[in-house]
Amino acid sequence: xxxxxxxxxxxxxxxxxxxxxxxxxxxxxxxxxxxxxxxxxxxxxxxxxxxxxxxxxxxxxxxxxxxxxxxxxxxxxxxxxxxxxxxxxxxxxxxxxxxxxxxxxxxxxxxxxxxxxxxxxxxxxxxxxxxxxxxxxxxxxxxxxxxxxxxxxxxxxxxxxxxxxxxxxxxxxxxxxxxxxxxxxxxxxxxxxxxxxxxxxxxxxxxxxxxxxxxxxxxxxxxxxxxxxxxxxxxxxxxxxxxxxxxxxxxxxxxxxxxxxxxxxxxxxxxxxxxxxxxxxxxxxxxxxxxxxxxxxxxxxxxxxxxxxxxxxxxxxxxxxxxxxxxxxxxxxxxxxxxxxxxxxxxxxxxxxxxxxxxxxxxxxxxxxxxxxxxxxxxxxxx
Amino acid sequence: xxxxxxxxxxxxxxxxxxxxxxxxxxxxxxxxxxxxxxxxxxxxxxxxxxxxxxxxxxxxxxxxxxxxxxxxxxxxxxxxxxxxxxxxxxxxxxxxxxxxxxxxxxxxxxxxxxxxxxxxxxxxxxxxxxxxxxxxxxxxxxxxxxxxxxxxxxxxxxxxxxxxxxxxxxxxxxxxxxxxxxxxxxxxxxxxxxxxxxxxxxxxxxxxxxxxxxxxxxxxxxxxxxxxxxxxxxxxxxxxxxxxxxxxxxxxxxxxxxxxxxxxxxxxxxxxxxxxxxxxxxxxxxxxxxxxxxxxxxxxxxxxxxxxxxxxxxxxxxxx
Numbered sequence: 001x002x003x004x005x006x007x008x009x010x011x012x013x014x015x016x017x018x019x020x021x022x023x024x025x026x027x028x029x030x031x032x033x034x035x036x037x038x039x040x041x042x043x044x045x046x047x048x049x050x051x052x053x054x055x056x057x058x059x060x061x062x063x064x065x066x067x068x069x070x071x072x073x074x075x076x077x078x079x080x081x082x083x084x085x086x087x088x089x090x091x092x093x094x095x096x097x098x099x100x101x102x103x104x105x106x107x108x109x110x111x112x113x114x115x116x117x118x119x120x121x122x123x124x125x126x127x128x129x130x131x132x133x134x135x136x137x138x139x140x141x142x143x144x145x146x147x148x149x150x151x152x153x154x155x156x157x158x159x160x161x162x163x164x165x166x167x168x169x170x171x172x173x174x175x176x177x178x179x180x181x182x183x184x185x186x187x188x189x190x191x192x193x194x195x196x197x198x199x200x201x202x203x204x205x206x207x208x209x210x211x212x213x214x215x216x217x218x219x220x221x222x223x224x225x226x227x228x229x230x231x232x233x234x235x236x237x238x239x240x241x242x243x244x245x246x247x248x249x250x251x252x253x254x255x256x257x258x259x260x261x262x263x264x265x266x267x268x269x270x271x272x273x274x275x276x277x278x279x280x281x282x283x284x285x286x287x288x289x290x291x292x293x294x295x296x297x298x299x300x301x302x303x304x305x306x307x308x309x310x311x312x313x314x315x316x317x318x319x320x321x322x323x324x325x326x327x328x329x330x331x332x333x334x335x336x337x338x339x340x341x342x343x344x345x346x347x348x349x350x351x352x353x354x355x356x357x358x359x360x361x362x363x364x365x366x367x368x369x370x371x372x373x374x375x376x377x378x379x380x381x382x383x
Numbered sequence: 384x385x386x387x388x389x390x391x392x393x394x395x396x397x398x399x400x401x402x403x404x405x406x407x408x409x410x411x412x413x414x415x416x417x418x419x420x421x422x423x424x425x426x427x428x429x430x431x432x433x434x435x436x437x438x439x440x441x442x443x444x445x446x447x448x449x450x451x452x453x454x455x456x457x458x459x460x461x462x463x464x465x466x467x468x469x470x471x472x473x474x475x476x477x478x479x480x481x482x483x484x485x486x487x488x489x490x491x492x493x494x495x496x497x498x499x500x501x502x503x504x505x506x507x508x509x510x511x512x513x514x515x516x517x518x519x520x521x522x523x524x525x526x527x528x529x530x531x532x533x534x535x536x537x538x539x540x541x542x543x544x545x546x547x548x549x550x551x552x553x554x555x556x557x558x559x560x561x562x563x564x565x566x567x568x569x570x571x572x573x574x575x576x577x578x579x580x581x582x583x584x585x586x587x588x589x590x591x592x593x594x595x596x597x598x599x600x601x602x603x604x605x606x607x608x609x610x611x612x613x614x615x616x617x618x619x620x621x622x623x624x625x626x627x628x629x630x631x632x633x634x635x636x637x638x639x640x641x642x643x644x645x646x647x648x649x650x651x652x653x654x655x656x657x658x659x660x661x662x663x664x665x666x667x668x669x670x671x672x673x674x675x676x677x678x679x680x681x682x683x684x685x686x687x688x689x690x691x692x693x694x695x696x697x698x699x700x701x702x703x
Binding site for chain 2: 138139243249251257259283285343345346362369374
């Protein structure tokens with residue numbers, strides 16, 4: 001057995017091979033190992049469902065494991081897609097001979113991975129958590145000006161700039177290894193957004209949902225999000241967009257940083273991470289500011305930081321099989337979600353759009369500009 | 384009733400601070416309360432006078448300040464001031480730095496923050512601060528209140544006008560600075576090339592979008608602006624992606640309110656439209672008849688801006 005990867009080259013003896021297998025006919029489970037952060041390596045076991053072949057995925061490394069040297073099962077495309085970013089793939093060729101007590105194997109697996117962990121400590125892997133909003137699609141939004149406007153039934157999508165944050169996390173993971181987790185606080189329908197995040201290459205997705213979370217303001221949202229993040233263990237980076245398309249208040253990022261006691265770096269248009277150091281370029285009104293800091297930190301990105309990918313059909317299919325984990329209020333530490341939402345919207349009005357919408361076209365240019373010049377003159381504007 | 388009293392204003396940008404102080408004076412008069420302001424040091428006598436003449440009663444200044452602007456420092460400084468002074472209303476300039484500081488401060492004080500208010504008032508019945516802000520990229524306008532104290536609001540630059548209240552003096556209190564090691568190391572600050580100036584005050588704005596093929600081609604737009612005594616601006620991709628301009632017009636940039644806006648090669652993304660919604664007349668020149676800007680414009684010409692703009696300049700010179 002051999003392990004090879006960007007940052008580690010470890011050899012294991014075949015007898016160290018950990019296994020977690022049910023009898024052959026139930027070969028649908030596997031172990032996942034998560035690298036918790038640059039600084040800390042933690043091993044967690046988790047069952048992944050729906051794989052045709054048993055496969056173990058460990059983030060950030062590639063391991064090809066052959067238990068039976070004679071047979072090499074080709075890695076199927078969908079398996080690769082599933083393990084997007086997870087570049088450690090265990091393949092088990094002859095599983096029939098490996099039936100055993102699950103707990104024993106778990107134990108052995110843990111020991112083995114701890115030894116791998118020891119060898120790859122000091123790696124560059126980054127564990128990022130990307131906070132996204134299932135926001136109202138303002139382009140599709142039509143508000144009724146006559147009555148007090150309702151956004152019920154409005155089309156929703158991942159807030160545009162949050163998509164840049166997702167893309168950045170996927171790119172960081174591709175470059176340095178590690179893990180990328182998407183999270184949103186929203187209604188059950190927000191699973192759609194998380195599904196898309198998984199298709200973009202995120203490893204895990206968490207929906208934080210509760211009937212009592214429906215009218216959260218930015219402070220309330222940040223409190224709930226921070227409580228959920230505290231359940232996920234250590235992280236290197238929390239990423240989010242500079243603002244959301246629907247409310248554009250840019251508050252959740254900085255608030256989250258306060259709750260998590262990490263420094264926020266806002267309006268980042270360029271981001272690199274090296275040896276646990278973040279180098280970021282911020283786009284301020286009249287200047288660009290280059291900053292450096294160590295992980296963990298919270299970064300809000302601008303839409304210029306990258307161009308979000310369009311997931312392939314395969315990636316979308318693979319994502320549809322991934323699990324979206326749900327946390328409700330009961331799953332979160334109670335004292336941390338006690339804060340009420342103090343901002344109350346008293347009324348909302350729809351400003352009238354009273355534009356004339358006169359379009360001049362399909363005539364000689366000079367004729368058209370003459371007409372426009374006359375209008376400018378008539379309205380006595382500027383000239 | 385709350386033990387919180389008075390109005391407090393803060394911005395790291397003096398011009399914005401003076402705008403907030405004017406509004407703060409008006410709000411504190413309505414509440415018969417004092418107006419206090421926090422400044423980034425070191426405070427000069429001239430700045431202090433300007434603040435007093437804008438209606439500030441008390442200036443709280445840190446005795447020493449870090450060499451570079453450090454938000455960690457000001458978050459701690461302001462938190463300390465809030466705990467000591469317990470203001471009822473806090474206004475913070477919605478610059479990009481202010482937009483980081485305000486929510487952090489609100490989190491530390493366990494209160495709410497109304498972001499990017501375009502109007503502020505005191506509710507006659509409840510005495511509560513009423514904030515008005517754009518929602519859904521300007522498709523709705525919301526009136527909000529904050530039910531906890533202090534009631535924090537951020538206000539973008541140039542929303543309020545600076546008004547002086549005449550020569551007067553107030554008190555300056557020097558505050559011992561907090562000692563907080565910054566975790567963020569600023570390596571370099573690169574000034575952007577010449578700014579777009581006070582484009583909010585321009586009577587005519589000629590705006591270039593992605594249809595303008597090069598930075599040099601903006602000369603065409605500048606010529607049009609010259610004929611109309613206007614200023615040139617651009618949409619977000621021109622500034623943020625291509626860097627031809629330091630700032631852009633739109634929801635995330637500058638909001639303009641000219642008598643005439645002419646978009647040249649601007650497609651009209653909703654965030655851009657939110658930044659020009661207050662223009663009296665909107666004109667658009669775009670080769671794509673399906674560009675959303677045409678449905679948000681008063682007048683539009685479907686055509687290549689490289690032909691239309693020079694022709695329009697000639698036509699304007701003729702009619703003048």
